[in-house]
Amino acid sequence: MSINAIEVKNLSKSYRKVQAVDNISFNVKAGSSFGLLGLNGAGKTTTLKMLVSLIQPDSGTATVSGHDIRKKPMEVRRSIGYVSENPSFYTRMTAMETLRYLCKLLDVPDSKREQRIENNLQLVGLTDKKDLYIGGYSRGMRHRLSLAQALLSEPEILFLDEPTLGLDPLGAKNMRDLITRLKSEKEVTIVMSSHVLPEVEAICSEVGIFDHGKLIAQDSVEHLRNTASDTINLEAVLIGPTEQLVKALLELSFVNDVKMDGNRLIINARKEGEIRPKILDAIYQLNPQILSYGIQESSLEDILLRILKR
Ligand SMILES: Nc1ncnc2c1ncn2[C@@H]1O[C@H](COP(=O)(O)OP(=O)(O)O)[C@@H](O)[C@H]1O
Numbered sequence: 001m002s003i004n005a006i007e008v009k010n011l012s013k014s015y016r017k018v019q020a021v022d023n024i025s026f027n028v029k030a031g032s033s034f035g036l037l038g039l040n041g042a043g044k045t046t047t048l049k050m051l052v053s054l055i056q057p058d059s060g061t062a063t064v065s066g067h068d069i070r071k072k073p074m075e076v077r078r079s080i081g082y083v084s085e086n087p088s089f090y091t092r093m094t095a096m097e098t099l100r101y102l103c104k105l106l107d108v109p110d111s112k113r114e115q116r117i118e119n120n121l122q123l124v125g126l127t128d129k130k131d132l133y134i135g136g137y138s139r140g141m142r143h144r145l146s147l148a149q150a151l152l153s154e155p156e157i158l159f160l161d162e163p164t165l166g167l168d169p170l171g172a173k174n175m176r177d178l179i180t181r182l183k184s185e186k187e188v189t190i191v192m193s194s195h196v197l198p199e200v201e202a203i204c205s206e207v208g209i210f211d212h213g214k215l216i217a218q219d220s221v222e223h224l225r226n227t228a229s230d231t232i233n234l235e236a237v238l239i240g241p242t243e244q245l246v247k248a249l250l251e252l253s254f255v256n257d258v259k260m261d262g263n264r265l266i267i268n269a270r271k272e273g274e275i276r277p278k279i280l281d282a283i284y285q286l287n288p289q290i291l292s293y294g295i296q297e298s299s300l301e302d303i304l305l306r307i308l309k310r
């Protein structure tokens, strides 16, 4: 396999009037973990479905484990595991029956089947629930079963669509821990989508930020963190006119962004030397009445919102 587990080139997909995915390109290195981050409707699920060859792109293409998703959909499916947004199973079958049935569909050799099922059940913590009907499973248990199912073919790449959506905090934590373990123990490449930043931050090394079908930014989590720690937010409550002040502040070389929210002024700035007195000076020159002010380190969330400009 080449150094890239996935190569996506100019992929697009629309549903009637909605451009769900709009000309996106990115690569995922083998063995790494890539997070598709974006609000609801950003195009994450549509992208994943194209990559696992469940739907066809309108234009562009991608290779997954070296297989073209348009020309070799069966090869793609054999080399990956996929956990969908809403895992669904036959509720009148047990987990054991379900996994045995799926092994048949996947052509897992009989000699390997039982051991592999046991291992996967153990991994996701469902060994003692394996003979219960799935109809009685909680959402979290279904998600874990879905993960066990996705691992039956011993995939090189695992696709996870919002793996903690709808889980309670403990269930979500268990799922995150499980994915992190998988990453370190099995050397699978992980591609997951999420609308929550902390989750992507906990699991992924690279992140692509999706907005209205477009991939608007791509970066390593480490670089985003460094960017966050290099900036501050200064908040001040003011009295008086502020229009000119916003302009003046934006002219300072280290100021990234200035927002007014009522009489609250929020300045995002890079930590370049002693910037606080310079900012305060600029404020005093135009508007001497500061009722209060405070400084906060900016977070990854701030960076993300700035990228999304919301
Ligand atoms: N089967 C479909 N039919 C029509 N529109 C769809 C369909 N699936 C997704 N969409 C639309 O495409 C856009 C992207 O959706 P989706 O890929 O599900 O985003 P995300 O997973 O980021 O929430 C949304 O506007 C959504 O309403």
Ligand SMILES: [Mg+2]
Pocket: 041, 044, 045, 046, 085, 161, 162
């Ligand atoms: Mg989705």
